[in-house]
Amino acid sequence: MDKAVTTHKLTKKFGDFVATDEITFEVAQGEIFGFLGANGAGKTTAMRMLCGLLTPTSGEATVAGYDVYTQPEQIKQRIGYMSQRFSLYEDLTVRDNIRFYGGIYGLSRAELKTKSASIIRELGLDSVADALVESLPLGWKQRLAFSVALIHDPKVVFLDEPTGGVDPITRRQFWDKIYEAAHNGTTIFVTTHYMDEAEYCDRVSIMVDGRIKALDTPTELKRTYGVDSMDGVFQILARGTSGK
Amino acid sequence: MIEVENISKAYGETRAVQDVSLSVEAGELFGLIGPDGAGKTTLFKILVTLLLPDAGRATVAGRDVVKDFRALRSMVGYMPGRFSLYPDLSVEENLHFFATVFGTTIAANYNLIREIYVQLEPFKNRRAGALSGGMKQKLALCCALIHKPEVLFLDEPTTGVDAVSRKEFWEMLGSLKKRGLTILVSTPYMDEASLCDRIALMQTGKLLAIDTPSGVEKLFKKPLFAVKANDTYRLIQDLRQAPFTITCYAFGEFLHLTTRDGFSEQQIAHYLAERQHQAVEIRPIEAGIEDSFMDLMQHG
Numbered sequence: 001m002d003k004a005v006t007t008h009k010l011t012k013k014f015g016d017f018v019a020t021d022e023i024t025f026e027v028a029q030g031e032i033f034g035f036l037g038a039n040g041a042g043k044t045t046a047m048r049m050l051c052g053l054l055t056p057t058s059g060e061a062t063v064a065g066y067d068v069y070t071q072p073e074q075i076k077q078r079i080g081y082m083s084q085r086f087s088l089y090e091d092l093t094v095r096d097n098i099r100f101y102g103g104i105y106g107l108s109r110a111e112l113k114t115k116s117a118s119i120i121r122e123l124g125l126d127s128v129a130d131a132l133v134e135s136l137p138l139g140w141k142q143r144l145a146f147s148v149a150l151i152h153d154p155k156v157v158f159l160d161e162p163t164g165g166v167d168p169i170t171r172r173q174f175w176d177k178i179y180e181a182a183h184n185g186t187t188i189f190v191t192t193h194y195m196d197e198a199e200y201c202d203r204v205s206i207m208v209d210g211r212i213k214a215l216d217t218p219t220e221l222k223r224t225y226g227v228d229s230m231d232g233v234f235q236i237l238a239r240g241t242s243g244k
Numbered sequence: 245m246i247e248v249e250n251i252s253k254a255y256g257e258t259r260a261v262q263d264v265s266l267s268v269e270a271g272e273l274f275g276l277i278g279p280d281g282a283g284k285t286t287l288f289k290i291l292v293t294l295l296l297p298d299a300g301r302a303t304v305a306g307r308d309v310v311k312d313f314r315a316l317r318s319m320v321g322y323m324p325g326r327f328s329l330y331p332d333l334s335v336e337e338n339l340h341f342f343a344t345v346f347g348t349t350i351a352a353n354y355n356l357i358r359e360i361y362v363q364l365e366p367f368k369n370r371r372a373g374a375l376s377g378g379m380k381q382k383l384a385l386c387c388a389l390i391h392k393p394e395v396l397f398l399d400e401p402t403t404g405v406d407a408v409s410r411k412e413f414w415e416m417l418g419s420l421k422k423r424g425l426t427i428l429v430s431t432p433y434m435d436e437a438s439l440c441d442r443i444a445l446m447q448t449g450k451l452l453a454i455d456t457p458s459g460v461e462k463l464f465k466k467p468l469f470a471v472k473a474n475d476t477y478r479l480i481q482d483l484r485q486a487p488f489t490i491t492c493y494a495f496g497e498f499l500h501l502t503t504r505d506g507f508s509e510q511q512i513a514h515y516l517a518e519r520q521h522q523a524v525e526i527r528p529i530e531a532g533i534e535d536s537f538m539d540l541m542q543h544g
């Protein structure tokens with residue numbers, strides 16, 4: 001079985017502060033992996049290390065088969081990344097954003113043309129293809145950002161709270177896209193504060209104070225902690241962690 | 245305590261708030277529920293006298309939001325969606341600053357914020373900008389309360405906050421309500437709606453419904469089923485093709501399936517068995533607030 005992500009005792013310290021404390025886990029190719037934790041639990045630090053943006057203090061990690069210490073550039077070429085804060089250029093058009101990101105990832109002129117056309121068609125953006133991204137509703141932007149994050153057919157796509165602020169239907173349409181991508185073999189690594197979304201993941205890890213406190217399927221986690229929802233699991237594990 | 249009559253506000257072509265009317269009773273915890281772009285922030289800014297409406301009128305605590313804005317400002321507490329304290333001032337300095345601006349002291353109204361402020365006290369000399377998200381939120385709430393307002397306006401206080409901190413925040417609102425404060429709070433999280441006395445559902449500038457949380461749930465009239473099987477992706481695809489289906493959406497562990505009238509669980513089970521779905525569970529359920537909201541969005 002191919003592993004999309006592996007970590008062994010992965011650790012990051014900032015001075016005396018241990019942001020990520022010996023985390024060990026594996027994510028299979030094509031899996032939807034939910035990476036949960038309270039604000040400040042160390043999720044962002046861990047994700048930055050996996051994206052090749054931050055060198056770990058100790059431990060091991062590979063992403064798409066590449067080592068985070070020695071091959072961060074190879075990793076960057078094989079992953080997609082999307083967050084609410086950083087995604088598209090608001091003052092470029094839909095078409096220009098697609099072309100820009102496609103160009104960065106080294107797509108050929110012909111590939112760019114096919115990709116642009118298929119993304120625009122699939123998302124139903126024909127009428128606004130030459131409009132500035134800032135004029136689009138938030139839900140459209142999110143779906144476009146997701147398609148753009150997949151433009152170079154990455155092995156793994158990292159989604160950092162991708163669905164914040166949208167209406168419940170748009171949020172579910174976004175998850176339809178996630179399911180589709182996973183079904184086509186892309187590994188999904190996702191953080192969220194919506195606990196119902198945790199239920200949509202194949203497996204979920206919950207970080208507390210830099211450590212992974214639990215990791216299993218939603219069904220098993222609920223059984224282990226004797227509750228009927230992932231919110232219940234989260235409240236048990238993450239509550240009572242002081243200073244947050 | 246809050247009366248809104250036919251308020252409208254546009255920014256150029258964008259009609260941010262369209263003909264909104266609602267009223268909030270004294271002592272009520274009232275929720276404005278809706279996604280980004282619903283018009284929640286615009287309505288809040290009008291009610292706390294930071295923005296003039298294009299049409300309509302509104303009063304808060306008996307004062308007109310346009311004519312009596314000066315008197316009104318000292319009677320409302322406002323916590324904007326974006327963190328708006330001074331990041332370079334310490335926790336204590338921020339609180340002192342807001343108390344002074346409103347002509348009062350921390351000591352005079354300390355009992356109102358005590359429960360929340362004790363959690364911040366160990367960090368009172370820390371710069372506000374260096375606080376964690378949950379702590380910033382608590383400090384902002386203290387600063388909005390320090391002049392003892394009659395009405396508290398909280399614009400998306402829990403957006404981007406983790407599930408544990410969100411729960412703690414709502415516990416704080418519960419105890420403020422017990423002290424008689426009227427609270428208008430906005431949120432994009434549907435699960436928080438059930439914690440309010442009454443809610444208004446809002447979408448692209450318009451109100452979809454105003455009712456108690458259970459009243460909103462009862463607005464949903466169609467047959468609704470929770471469905472589960474071992475291959476969720478294929479289950480969604482197949483159910484959306486089914487002749488009985490109106491909508492099918494993921495809802496946590498289950499899918500929520502809205503059907504036309506006159507179809508039974510057995511018919512749904514038969515349809516799924518024909519398509520080789522394994523470990524199928526189907527049961528009729530009562531709609532939640534989110535089901536109602538989604539239904540009203542499409543057909544309201």
